[in-house]
Structures are given as C-alpha cells and as structure tokens.
Amino acid sequence: MRDFSLPPIVEPLPTGGLADSVYDVAERDPKLLQLSRRSSGPDGDEWLPVTAAEFRDEVMGLAKGLLADGVRFGERVAVMSRTRYEWTLFCYALWSIGAQVVPVYPTSSADQVRWILSNAQAVAVVVEHEDHAMTVGAACDELPLLRSIWQLDADCVRQLTDRGQDVPDTVVHRHRRAVAPQSVATIAYTSGTTGLRPRGCVITHANLAAECDTLYEGWQGILAEQGEQPSVLAFLPLSHIYGLMVQVVCMRGGVRLGHQPDLAPAVLLPALVSFRPTYVFAVPYIFEKIFHKARRTAEEAGRGDLFRRAVDVAVRHAEEVERRDKGQGPGPGPMLRAAHAVFDRLLYGQLRDVLGGRVRHATSGGSTLDRELGLFFAGAGIIVHDGYGLTETTAAVTSQPPGHPRFGTVGRPLPGCAVHIAQDGEIWVRGDVVFSGYHDDPEATEAVLRGGWLATGDVGCLDDGHLVITGRKKDIIVTSGGKSVSPQILEEQLRRHPLISQCLVVGDNRPFIAALITLDPEASEHWHRLRRRLSPPAQGVTVDDELHAEIQRAVSMANSAVSRAESIRAFRILPAEFSMADGLMTPSLKLRRGAIVRAYASDIEELYAL
Known part of the structure; x- marks a missing residue:
C-alpha cells in the first residue's frame, strides 16, 4: 500500500x-x-x-x-x-x-x-x-x-x-x-535539527482551524469521562x-x-x-520518564519483581485486546484478566494517580512512541494515541484513531488528509493542515511542495492504512563500506534500557557504526544505591567497569535487532545528557543530530581511533 x-x-x-x-x-x-x-x-x-x-x-x-x-x-x-x-x-x-x-x-x-x-x-x-x-x-x-x-x-x-x-x-x-481564514496566524520556525537555519513556516488561521477542529470533532469522545x-x-x-x-x-x-x-x-x-x-498531550520523553520513575519507586520499595510481572501482564493484556480489535483473537483469557485485575489494584491505579487520576487517554507526538511502552500504558489503563506531524503540517497529520490503536505505528491520516509513500520510501502528505510555504524562501518552498503534496523528508511505510516511521532521509548513515543504516531502530532499542536516557548513532563515511550514549542521572543514582555504593556526584554520572558492562549488555541486546554490518561496534558514555539549554535538543525534545556531532567531534574521533 x-x-x-x-x-x-x-x-x-x-x-x-x-x-x-x-x-x-x-x-x-x-x-x-x-x-x-x-x-x-x-x-x-x-x-x-x-x-x-x-x-x-x-x-x-x-x-x-x-x-x-x-x-x-x-x-x-x-x-x-x-x-x-x-x-x-x-x-x-x-x-x-x-x-x-x-x-x-x-x-x-x-x-x-x-x-x-x-x-x-x-x-x-x-x-x-x-x-x-x-x-x-x-x-x-x-x-x-x-x-x-x-x-x-x-x-x-x-x-x-x-x-x-x-x-x-x-x-x-x-x-x-x-x-480572513487565509490570513497568516503565525510564522512558526522549524527546530533546525539538520543544522540549517530555522525556516519560518507560514501557518494560516484556516490551517490551525482545520487541525484543531478535526482533532476535537474526531477525538472529543475520549477527552474526558461522560459528564466531565x-x-x-x-x-x-x-x-x-x-x-x-x-x-x-x-x-x-x-x-x-x-x-x-x-x-x-x-x-x-x-x-x-x-x-x-482529563487528557494529556505529551512527547515520548514524558511517558518514558513516568515509566522509569514508577519502576525505580517499586525497586526501592523492594517490589521490583512485582513491577516487572505487572509490566508483563499489562503488555500481554493490551496485545490480546489489540488482536481482538483486529479480528485475530478472542481477547484476554480468564487467567490474564484475573492477573490484570490484581495488578490494577496494586500498581496500575498508582500509575494513573501520577497523572492526576482522571486521565484514561493521551496523545504522544514529536517522535514515535515505543510499541512496548504504548502497550504497557494501555494495559495500565491509559491509551496513548501516537501521532505524527511537522511544523509544516500544523502539528499532527496522522494519529491513532479512538478505539482502534495500532501500537508501534503513528496511526492513520487525520480525516481530510492523505498519505503517499514515494518510490524511495519518503512520506508525502496532503490536506488543509499543510502550510502555504516558508516565509521569504521560495526555493525551499518549491523543494518540498510538489503538486499539492508536502514531501516530509521522513521515510516510512503504510500497514493497512497505518503509518510506520522507519527513519529520516537525511539521517540515513552510509558507512565507508557502502552499507546504509537507519539509526532509529538501534536508538529506540537502546532507550528501552532504564539507565539510558539518550542515544545518537554515528558512522557516516566511517568503517563501522558507533554510538554516543547518555545516562539518566536519577536512574544512575538509583542503580548505584541498589548496589549499596556511593551515589554519583550531582554534576555528572560515575561510570565504573560494572556500569560500563551493563551498558555493553544493552548495546548487545540492541544489536540483536539488526545485521552485523549495522551493529554498534563501539560506544561512549557521555558525562551529561543532551539538553535544550545547550542547543542539542529541539523544543519537542528531539536530538539535533548535526549540533551533537559538532559538539562531540573529538569523542567521535576517539571512538574510531581505538
């Protein structure tokens, strides 16, 4: 398709x-x-x-x-x-x-x-x-x-x-x-993830009205419980x-x-x-932080094994519900339903209380939400509707439809929108949400607007109308051996580890793939505390042989998802996380790849000098 x-x-x-x-x-x-x-x-x-x-x-x-x-x-x-x-x-x-x-x-x-x-x-x-x-x-x-x-x-x-x-x-x-509807409402500047100067996207009143009215009309039934x-x-x-x-x-x-x-x-x-x-709009970073905080709290209370079982039950329960909704199964069996009910009283309710206690549905955008994380939250009673969009599309152009989530995808086109996969895999989109062009930059506008379609620069595929994002064209790494590697798979796999906060895969024109990794300070401190060691200093993360070996295990696990030619051969654990304050993350909490590569050029050189 x-x-x-x-x-x-x-x-x-x-x-x-x-x-x-x-x-x-x-x-x-x-x-x-x-x-x-x-x-x-x-x-x-x-x-x-x-x-x-x-x-x-x-x-x-x-x-x-x-x-x-x-x-x-x-x-x-x-x-x-x-x-x-x-x-x-x-x-x-x-x-x-x-x-x-x-x-x-x-x-x-x-x-x-x-x-x-x-x-x-x-x-x-x-x-x-x-x-x-x-x-x-x-x-x-x-x-x-x-x-x-x-x-x-x-x-x-x-x-x-x-x-x-x-x-x-x-x-x-x-x-x-x-x-008038076609009057300009805002000139919203892109995040500049590729290292180029931000471009001003001309967004009209009609663009924002089409986006927001469509979302409200289609999703209003899940914004709150009836009567609220x-x-x-x-x-x-x-x-x-x-x-x-x-x-x-x-x-x-x-x-x-x-x-x-x-x-x-x-x-x-x-x-x-x-x-x-009653509803939360967030980015994957927020849901990841909530999950990891819940895990750490359980482990510090001596309930780590209980939490891991609760995660397994939530994921399996959500998978069975998803299969039933697709007509591929009867849904959760009696034993799974019973276990789910027990954990709902013990743990899932506490997780919902973290968001105030009334949230049953949420939206995630900015980047793709990990499938396992989406399944966990659904099993815990909060269905996260993943979506996809750009500044050029006035935010979302696809989203998980109410009642029919397909975790691991970013949903179907919003009503009134269309998605086309070009021959090279690039995602093109069309609809009233698409901007009118870049301010004072006709060449850049002409490069992305093609006969009513917006060429997004992202790469993906359609699965029964659901869009799956597989990478970004400009992010594709080509090693010196000619192997093309999409960094997204490896980075998503690594970020599943509770210690790892961020990961940037590198290797363009290099003999092999390598990675820059940052650790979550709270998770690192928690890891040390559980092993009855001194907490790491507040200004950074202490990396000893055992911690390095733990990250190596995470890297090896991530490598199992790709071929040997695509696997990470070397990595470096950086002393601090990337942040918006240092210009290494966008406002939507995505990594600025070009800026990170420039800021850590010496670290990258050392990875390939080993």
Whole structure:
C-alpha cells in the first residue's frame, strides 16, 4: 500500500479567524470555565478559575493596549516565553487585531533571536524576564523594524491594558472582522535539527482551524469521562507548533486549559496531580520518564519483581485486546484478566494517580512512541494515541484513531488528509493542515511542495492504512563500506534500557557504526544505591567497569535487532545528557543530530581511533 486517505469530518473555516472563538464562546456561555491560572501565593497548588467572559475581557483590554502602542494589522510580534497564561493571552490579543504571532523558543541564543526577528521582520517582542530582554537587546542593532520590547515579569500586561483604556472596543472588533481564514496566524520556525537555519513556516488561521477542529470533532469522545468538562494542562512549549495546537484546540473546543512552564518531572508531576487533567498531550520523553520513575519507586520499595510481572501482564493484556480489535483473537483469557485485575489494584491505579487520576487517554507526538511502552500504558489503563506531524503540517497529520490503536505505528491520516509513500520510501502528505510555504524562501518552498503534496523528508511505510516511521532521509548513515543504516531502530532499542536516557548513532563515511550514549542521572543514582555504593556526584554520572558492562549488555541486546554490518561496534558514555539549554535538543525534545556531532567531534574521533 502506497496511498491512504480519509474524508474530512469538519467544514473549512468559512470566515474570520482564530480569535473569534474567544468572543463567540463568551457570548454563548460567559460562565464557562475556560482556563485555570496557577496561584502566585504561598499555595502554588491552587488553580484559580477564569471564565470565558473574564478571558474575553482580558484579551480585549490587551488588544486595545497593543493598538495604542502602535501594533497594526498584519504586523508581526514575537513571543519569547515559557508556557504560561500570558502566552495564550498575548496570542489571542494579537489575533484579535489581525497581527501575526512569531513564537521564539525561550532558550534561543542571541544569534538565533537575531535571525528569527530579522527574517520575520518583527516590530515588537514579548519576553518573559530580564535575561530574555538582554538577549533581544544584544540583537537590537541589526533589527531596525523592532520598536518595542514588553516584559511579562515587569507587568507589561497591566501597563499595556492601562494604555489602551481610551481605545473603543469597536476598533478591535473592526480589526478582528477584517481577518480572513487565509490570513497568516503565525510564522512558526522549524527546530533546525539538520543544522540549517530555522525556516519560518507560514501557518494560516484556516490551517490551525482545520487541525484543531478535526482533532476535537474526531477525538472529543475520549477527552474526558461522560459528564466531565475536558481539561488539559499545557506543558509543552507554546513556541513549538505542537504546543500551539494544544492551546488552540482547547480554546476552540471549550476544554479547560492550564499552563505549566517547567517540563522537569520533579515539577511537572506535582502540577499534574494538583490540576487533575482529563487528557494529556505529551512527547515520548514524558511517558518514558513516568515509566522509569514508577519502576525505580517499586525497586526501592523492594517490589521490583512485582513491577516487572505487572509490566508483563499489562503488555500481554493490551496485545490480546489489540488482536481482538483486529479480528485475530478472542481477547484476554480468564487467567490474564484475573492477573490484570490484581495488578490494577496494586500498581496500575498508582500509575494513573501520577497523572492526576482522571486521565484514561493521551496523545504522544514529536517522535514515535515505543510499541512496548504504548502497550504497557494501555494495559495500565491509559491509551496513548501516537501521532505524527511537522511544523509544516500544523502539528499532527496522522494519529491513532479512538478505539482502534495500532501500537508501534503513528496511526492513520487525520480525516481530510492523505498519505503517499514515494518510490524511495519518503512520506508525502496532503490536506488543509499543510502550510502555504516558508516565509521569504521560495526555493525551499518549491523543494518540498510538489503538486499539492508536502514531501516530509521522513521515510516510512503504510500497514493497512497505518503509518510506520522507519527513519529520516537525511539521517540515513552510509558507512565507508557502502552499507546504509537507519539509526532509529538501534536508538529506540537502546532507550528501552532504564539507565539510558539518550542515544545518537554515528558512522557516516566511517568503517563501522558507533554510538554516543547518555545516562539518566536519577536512574544512575538509583542503580548505584541498589548496589549499596556511593551515589554519583550531582554534576555528572560515575561510570565504573560494572556500569560500563551493563551498558555493553544493552548495546548487545540492541544489536540483536539488526545485521552485523549495522551493529554498534563501539560506544561512549557521555558525562551529561543532551539538553535544550545547550542547543542539542529541539523544543519537542528531539536530538539535533548535526549540533551533537559538532559538539562531540573529538569523542567521535576517539571512538574510531581505538
């Protein structure tokens, strides 16, 4: 199978833009609990309600302030901040006056900020705090169009709102009604995983509406239990198209939205417990961290063997359910059902409590979720619907359909979208979610848009309409012996090991395949503690002979999934994890391969000098 498509289930946005939903919902249901703001007082676990009418009034006040400060229809304003309430507020205020939002990731360097603001021709920028303001300030000399810098932590929202008090509401409405579906909503810059400068993807109001309305219409039945208002805690970066999509689908669908700025598990997990979402949008990294934390907790309590049996039962139970749904079996037998019920009381319920206790379905995106991990969560009572998309497709273009997950795949095309597998295995996609092109880069646009299809650069195949991602064209490694190797299989196999946090396979134009490996600091500390050794230092990971031998066993296990010519012959354990702060990971937590290869060039050379 090389082609698969599904008919649309929503009508294209007929008129207007994304901001209209804020005003429409407030008019229709002013008391609807639209958002929750985290308390800034001593009790940080308290979430303060924001009704649809209250949010509409805040958006209107800020929109008038933006007009009073000189922002005009069609101009571009950058937002450089972590995920927080004010990000959403500025987004809808800017859309209310027909301005375009330019997301900037908050850890961007001065050079990256200079490039994005210059390329987008931004007239103003919203920053979170003084450090961000200084980063923008370092680039100001080369940004003649930049007129304003507004700082969230310096109370810029109140200041702008006060400035716009004399602007009539009718002026905002006049701007808002001039917005058309094909008007540009955002210029979202790619993550730059290949080492190229980020490119600005032109995303229209119609693109985002098609994406979000399709997801809400098709998936609303699993957003919450019957009778509950759906609620989502947004913790993915709103500077990334995935996070931006989550925000818009919540606002258009009346889903209660909260914000959590920090992705670190030590901060994120308590926020999930206090907010108690009904649905979770995340990336594989989050689900991996939750799983490994649960395993470590069980082992420290002396219940490691019990946890491993619970994992086995969950996976087998989910496999039997999957086989039954495909018409290939009767489902879990009585013994398996009984064991599953026991572990649901002992362990699975505790795992669900980590996410607040109400989540029964979730979405994973950014990269493919490991099949075994998906099966485990399904067996534990949380079905994770894996999806696939790009900035160029306004986030998801495929997803696991409700009620029919096929773990290990990224699902079927969204209704209204199509997938085509080209002769060389490249994935092409089509639909109303596909962007209109790269800003001010017609050559790059022409290279990827081909007769209505977007050539994604990813490689995969279709299995009964379900898309399986096998790699990325530019990531294919060709050894000096001419062997082509997709690194994804090896990297996914290695990341299954509880000690391994990240892995980058290398070997292009080299005699054999090698790998750079990072360890999870908490897992490493736990590993040492179980063996009654001194904990590793906080600044890095201690690697002794026994730990090195454990990683060698993981490498050997991963090698069993590939041929000898594709196997890892040498590896190096690095002292620290790759991070967004050092520019080695994207906002969606994918590895920046080119940047890592450059940063660890000497380590790679030493691997091949052995």
